Amino acid sequence: MKILPGNVVLVTGASSGIGREVALAFARRGCRLGLVARRREALEDVGAEVERAGGEALVLPADVSDAAAITTAVERTIDRFGALQVVVPNAGLGRYALAAGQDPLEIEGLIRINFLGTVFTVRAALPHLLGHPPAHIAAVASSAGLIPHRLGSAYCASKAAVIQYLAAVRLEVLDLGVGVSWICPGAVETPFFEGARLDPETDLPLLARLFVRTLDAAEVARATVRAVERNRREVAMPGSVRFFALSRRLTPTLADWINRKLP
Ligand SMILES: NC(=O)c1ccc[n+]([C@@H]2O[C@H](COP(=O)([O-])OP(=O)(O)OC[C@H]3O[C@@H](n4cnc5c(N)ncnc54)[C@H](OP(=O)(O)O)[C@@H]3O)[C@@H](O)[C@H]2O)c1
DSSP states (O other): OOOOTTOEEEEESTTSHHHHHHHHHHHHTTOEEEEEESOHHHHHHHHHHHHHTTOEEEEEEOOTTOHHHHHHHHHHHHHHHSOOOEEEOOOOOOOOOOGGGOOHHHHHHHIIIIIIHHHHHHHHHHHHHHHSOSEEEEEEOOGGGTSOOTTOHHHHHHHHHHHHHHHHHHHHHGGGTEEEEEEEESOEESGGGTTTOOOTTTTSOHHHHHHOOOEEHHHHHHHHHHHHHHTOSEEEESHHHHHHHHHHHHOHHHHHHHHHHOO
16 A cells, blocks of 8 residues: 555554664654554653654553553554554564473463464454555564574464464455555564573574574564555565575475574
């Protein structure tokens, strides 16, 4: 869809990293932003940046794993701006451990925030998007949803679930004027790795360490905006992630063997 000044965009996880850059990218296009995350103060700082960049901001502190809270955030955005054209479910976190020992509450948290947070955001927004096309959902998933890696079983599963969920939703809504995209970046320079217990320099598979360059959050934000404009289905980035994802689809046994043997 064409992004026009005044379009209304809801971004979750807007207080930091990729979400903050996505909000700023839409603000530079003159959009009005609903900004969701748990930390009000950090959101207010991003809200001020959005206004300086030429957008308008509504700060909506909420936990995406709380279906009622995210529904209220969607409703407040529509009440305030009178519209909603683009939704970017992006809130998420990474917690890495060997599958045999990972804490059950941590696994539940990954699924609740990364997967259910996306589901609750999409289901809250969809009735409005379907009633007022054209509209678009562009979720930030991860390369981990396409290419599994050691230490990432629960995280990879949460992101693969996001991708399958959106792929199914896309089949329901595309012909009704609502586009759906999922963005699958490799490692991105953000506070994501603080507390994640994964050092991308040492813990990712050798091929990923050698060939997947670390992305800038602003690059991922630009790709997200482009995905909306061009109605892209899946965006895997950088190119090396696209290559690994394709090889895994074509020869999963070989790809998994390499992944196992070159940890
Ligand atoms: N960085 C990477 O290497 C990378 C790679 C691929 C995909 N991703 C994905 O990109 C997305 C954004 O991550 P990032 O790299 O930008 O990390 P980040 O800087 O840590 O940002 C995460 C954002 O999610 C929000 N958040 C976390 N839990 C939440 C909850 N329960 N409810 C509402 N908001 C919540 C955080 O805000 P509050 O703490 O204020 O709630 C923050 O705004 C995530 O989905 C992540 O899985 C990241």
